[in-house]
Amino acid sequence: MSTLPEAKLYIDGVICRASGDKTYDVIGPWTGEPVGKAADASEADVDAAIVAARTAFDTTDWSTNHQLRFDLVKKMYELLLEDKERVSTLARVEAGAAIGAVSRAHLDMAVACYKDMLDLFPQVKWEKDYGRKGPEGYKSDRKVVYEAVGVVGAITPWNVPLYVNVxxxxxxxxxxxxxxLKPAPNTPGMGAIFGEWAEKAGFPKGVLNVVFGQDPALAGERLVNDPRVDLISFTGSTGVGKRIMEQGAKTLKRVFLELGGKSAKIVLDDAPNFAMDIASSMLIFHAGQGCAVQSRLLVPKSRYAEAVAILTKAYAGFGENWGEFDNPGHMMGPVISQRQMERVKSYIDLGIEEGATLIAGGKLRPDKGGGFFVEPTAFADVTNEMRIAREEIFGPVLVVIPFEDDDDAVRIANDSDYGLSGGVVSADVDRAVNVAKRIRTGSVSINNGMCIAGDLPFGGYKASGIGREWGVEGIEEFLESKVIAVGVPA
Known part of the structure; x- marks a missing residue:
């Protein structure tokens, strides 16, 4: 397995080590051992990044020179394409991605979505004419101009770091x-590489800065509490999102959040290929470490026993086709850390205590290596009141819940604190769409439709977040609107 080069900070146009040359070990999920070192940023380093970003916004033409911005961001995209092999290594070694997962969300989807953003840029409206209006003596020619918010603190997670960073x-x-950019401590290299690209592309000093450290909260809290930072964009747990909202309120900071999920996949009784639709619901991709994964499988009571039998057989057939670092056919590796492994196992134990029936997995797998391996796991006989059905586990744990009819399926899907994504399967598309429209969630896949893409807005309802990422809407989250009215002489 690769030993990664030291991940360094990028502050005010300079790739640098942390003050005092402090570093920390990056622990590899596959081995449980150090796979590299990363700069351990201090409060002074974070402050220097804030000063640099504030100065660049306030004293340069970055916010108004649209062509310059586009050209440099496009150049960074080209550098990403040149660095795909290195990025793949980072995803595997830092984030614990299996090779099959790298070719999807970790790299290829991130690249495709980056290209989508470049293609969408011409659609962003920077000015809107509202025409002439007003009472006699006060008629005005009115328009709205859209301007950059200012300095952004981007706080990102470890699960699919390139995709979220992009x-x-x-x-x-x-x-x-x-x-x-403040990446997670587990995946600093996937943040540091943005600093390298910015330097190579010739970004103006201070426009993009990258800071990270061993303490998961230090840099983020400095960004959230500093009045010189105008907006926080955060992806992570709902608990941390609530804390960011609370702390950001002190400076009336704009906050938008992409948080947790407990998404439901509803397989209706007329599903066109019932056996395949059930079997394909196994929660194995990247060990279930995704906010939008469909971790609640809702099945009609009339076919519940059949579904459980299919799923049990599917997991048994999947067997040991996971957890090998060099196997290109594997989609699942370890979870990210010892802490996460213990958390997932505690939920598995809880599910058994709650009376659910374990139909697959349930064990830790130290025989796979020194890393953090949890078996693909599924529970049947689950009610939506159980904690394993209500709380985000963020691991390879699927729960199977029965429902009576379409209304009951919608009720169960909506009986959740979360509302990020979901799915509906039916031979009758109109029926599926009617169900989808009633689910309180930010995106819904019907018959395996792709509801997450770079040109589509992504975000959630309720405890799954505030605001939208990706698409034109994702760029507009970073804009302010300003009304300008010019009086017309009588």
């Missing part, structure tokens, strides 16, 4: 903001 950094830069 979503925040590219959108904010295209909008004209300056950015401080």
């Amino acid at each position: 979503g925040k950094v590219v959108s904010a830069l295209l909008a004209g903001c300056t950015v401080i």
Whole structure:
């Protein structure tokens, strides 16, 4: 397995080590051992990044020079394409991605979505004419101009780091903001590489900065509490999102959040290929570490026993086709850390205590290596009141819940604190659409439709977040609107 080069900070146009040359070990999920070192940023380093971003926004033409921004962000995209092999290694070694997962969300989807943002940039409206209006003596020619919010703190997670980093950094830069990227401590290299690309592309000093450290909260809290930072874009847990909202309120900071999920996949009784639709619901991709994964499988009571039998057989057939670092056919590797492994196992134990029936998995797998391996796991006989059905586990744990009819399926799907994504399967598309429209969630896949893409807005209802990422809407999240009215002489 690769030993990664030291991940360094990028502050005010300079790739640098942390003050005092402090570093920390990056622990590899596959081995449980150090796979590299990363700069351990201090409060002074974070402050220097804030000063640099503030100065770049306030004293340069970055926010108004649309062509310059586009050209440099496009150049960074070209550098990403040149670095795909290195990025793939980072995804595998830092984030624990299996090779099969790298070719999807970790790299290829991130690249495709980056290209979508470049293609969408011409659609962003920077000015809107509202025409002439007003009472006699006060008639005005009115327009609204759209301007960059300012300095953005982008706080990103470890599960699919390149994809989320692209979503925040590219959108904010295209909008004209300056950015401080704060990646998770587990995946600093996938943040540091943005600093390298910015330097190679010739970004103006301070426009993009990258800071990270061993303490998961230090840099993020500095960004949230500092009045010089105008907006926080955060992807992560709902608990941390609530804390960011609370702390950001002190400076009336704009906050938008992409948080947790407990998404439901509803397989209706007329599903066109019932056996395949059930079997394909196994929660194995990247060990279930995705906010939008469909971790609640809702099945009609009339076919519940059949569905459980299919799923049991599917998991048994899947067997040991996971957890090998060099196997190109594997979609699932370890979870990210010892802490996450213990958390997932605690939920598995809880499910058994709650009376659910374990139909697959349930064990830790130290025989797979020294890393953090949890078996693909599924529970039947689950009620929506159980904690394993209500709380985000963020691991390879599927729960199967029966429903009576379409109304009951919608009720169960909506009986959740979350509302990020979901799915409906039916031979009758109109019926599926009617069900989808009633689910309180930010995106719904019907018959395996792709509801997450770079040109589509992504975000959630309720505890799944505030605001939208990706699409034109994702760029517009980083804009302010200003009304200008010019009086017309009587």
